[in-house]
Amino acid sequence: MNITKICCIGAGYVGGPTMAVIAKQCPDIQVTVVDLNESRINKWNDPNVENIPVYEPGLSGIVAEARGRNLFFTTEVDRAIKEADMIFISVNTPTKTYGAGKGQAADLKWIELCARQIARVSTSDKIVVEKSTLPVRTASTLKDILKHTGNNVKFQILSNPEFLAEGTAVDDLLTPDRVLIGGDQDAEGKQAIEALVNIYARWVPKERILTTNVWSSELSKLTANAFLAQRVSSINALSELCEFTEANIGEVARAIGTDSRIGPKFLKASVGFGGSCFQKDILNLVYIARSYGLNEVADYWEQVIIMNDHQKRRFANKIIKTLYNTVNGKKIAFLGWAFKKDTNDTRESAAIYVADHLLYEQAKIAVYDPKVSADQMYADLDYLNTRTVEENQLLVDVVQDPYEACQDAHAVAILTEWDEFKDYDWQKIYDAMLKPAHIFDGRNILDKGQLERIGFKVSAIGS
Numbered sequence: 047m048n049i050t051k052i053c054c055i056g057a058g059y060v061g062g063p064t065m066a067v068i069a070k071q072c073p074d075i076q077v078t079v080v081d082l083n084e085s086r087i088n089k090w091n092d093p094n095v096e097n098i099p100v101y102e103p104g105l106s107g108i109v110a111e112a113r114g115r116n117l118f119f120t121t122e123v124d125r126a127i128k129e130a131d132m133i134f135i136s137v138n139t140p141t142k143t144y145g146a147g148k149g150q151a152a153d154l155k156w157i158e159l160c161a162r163q164i165a166r167v168s169t170s171d172k173i174v175v176e177k178s179t180l181p182v183r184t185a186s187t188l189k190d191i192l193k194h195t196g197n198n199v200k201f202q203i204l205s206n207p208e209f210l211a212e213g214t215a216v217d218d219l220l221t222p223d224r225v226l227i228g229g230d231q232d233a234e235g236k237q238a239i240e241a242l243v244n245i246y247a248r249w250v251p252k253e254r255i256l257t258t259n260v261w262s263s264e265l266s267k268l269t270a271n272a273f274l275a276q277r278v279s280s281i282n283a284l285s286e287l288c289e290f291t292e293a294n295i296g297e298v299a300r301a302i303g304t305d306s307r308i309g310p311k312f313l314k315a316s317v318g319f320g321g322s323c324f325q326k327d328i329l330n331l332v333y334i335a336r337s338y339g340l341n342e343v344a345d346y347w348e349q350v351i352i353m354n355d356h357q358k359r360r361f362a363n364k365i366i367k368t369l370y371n372t373v374n375g376k377k378i379a380f381l382g383w384a385f386k387k388d389t390n391d392t393r394e395s396a397a398i399y400v401a402d403h404l405l406y407e408q409a410k411i412a413v414y415d416p417k418v419s420a421d422q423m424y425a426d427l428d429y430l431n432t433r434t435v436e437e438n439q440l441l442v443d444v445v446q447d448p449y450e451a452c453q454d455a456h457a458v459a460i461l462t463e464w465d466e467f468k469d470y471d472w473q474k475i476y477d478a479m480l481k482p483a484h485i486f487d488g489r490n491i492l493d494k495g496q497l498e499r500i501g502f503k504v505s506a507i508g509s
């Protein structure tokens with residue numbers, strides 16, 4: 047089956063970058079990315095590509111190359127669905143905030159809406175690709191909806207979970223460790239798998255394109271995120287032990303990471319993982335395991351989240367304790383708000399929860415982040431509903447200059463590992479702060495010895 051037109055529903059952090067890269071690598075395929083959110087689509091179409099809504103190194107250049115040639119962003123969802131041979135569903139699948147499974151299960155209402163819309167609009171056979179991260183066995187739900195509400199059109203469902211990491215999305219998409227494609231194992235299913243394999247094979251070596259049955263593919267995505275998050279929680283658990291034993295978590299990580307069975311990646315202790323995926327996907331895994339009565343399996347994975355929540359709270363508590371058990375009225379400078387460097391995404395960022403805890407203790411916070419807007423920061427805090435919108439505005443000051451953020455502060459807290467923080471004039475920052483001047487390095491990126499020589503009192507995770 048020769049694919050000439052692709053539609054992607056959802057122009058977010060996954061839909062935007064993945065489709066931009068497909069369009070770049072396959073100039074003969076027309077790729078149309080659709081979204082209900084008009085302002086998001088307008089940003090993707092902004093004449094200045096630096097204003098596209100997702101910040102990722104290298105992405106604006108790719109959009110500039112392909113947009114208007116074979117890459118299009120539009121709110122005309124029906125038309126794009128109708129015209130496409132292959133439809134990627136890349137909509138959000140957040141944790142449910144109501145009803146059964148509240149707080150754990152994935153909310154699939156947007157997925158179901160997509161399926162119903164595809165069924166209603168389609169007048170020719172389509173391959174529907176699950177790009178969103180979905181609970182294992184979601185494909186059967188999709189199949190059911192498409193089969194019973196469609197216009198006698200044939201649909202093949204594939205699972206093609208996305209493994210990109212924000213901050214390195216473009217590199218991850220151009221040179222992925224692997225591409226995973228799950229589909230039905232009958233002749234038609236295999237044909238659909240082959241059609242998608244042929245797209246990726248334009249730039250991904252064949253041996254890196256793995257094909258499986260649908261269920262393995264769906265479950266592998268949840269499993270990959272669970273394993274990655276588990277490593278972070280494992281090293282973070284030991285960082286606390288290091289702080290009591292004079293062991294150093296950086297040295298411990300290096301010592302264990304050189305064991306080839308363990309490997310060096312993802313062993314950096316921090317204030318805790320964030321991002322839109324790890325927490326929601328593990329909670330979803332826990333929910334699925336419990337729904338099959340597998341309580342030990344569920345408890346095992348739930349501990350990864352419990353540890354992560356503990357690490358964020360512990361970091362905030364350390365700031366309070368070190369500042370003589372009160373932060374009331376004290377200015378604390380936050381460097382970083384994004385959940386990791388090189389992205390403007392703040393979903394589940396540790397900074398939000400650390401800030402919330404300190405604000406509860408009546409601290410005043412000044413935030414500087416090179417890519418996150420003030421509106422986003424206030425929206426993140428308001429979403430928690432801990433205090434009024436006015437109180438958040440009053441207690442949190444968002445500034446455009448890191449030196450201004452640190453001026454007259456009692457403490458600086460590093461919440462995101464942006465490279466630029468390492469190169470600041472830390473003597474100048476010290477001179478402008480109240481004394482004793484404290485630094486809480488939640489990412490272990492600063493040179494502790496150098497800061498101590500300047501006169502800072504430094505608390506770093508795990509040492």
Ligand SMILES: NC(=O)c1ccc[n+]([C@@H]2O[C@H](COP(=O)([O-])OP(=O)(O)OC[C@H]3O[C@@H](n4cnc5c(N)ncnc54)[C@H](O)[C@@H]3O)[C@@H](O)[C@H]2O)c1
Nearest residue numbers: 056057058059060081082083136137138139156178179208
């Ligand atoms: N962000 C990541 O790093 C990442 C990585 C791998 C997988 N994923 C998964 O990919 C999926 C999408 O994540 P994201 O970060 O891109 O989310 P996102 O919130 O950034 O984007 C989703 C978009 O879908 C749109 N949308 C929702 N319902 C729609 C509908 N019916 N019609 C048209 N548009 C609709 C929303 O308006 C939104 O713009 C999720 O399942 C997520 O778990 C995310």
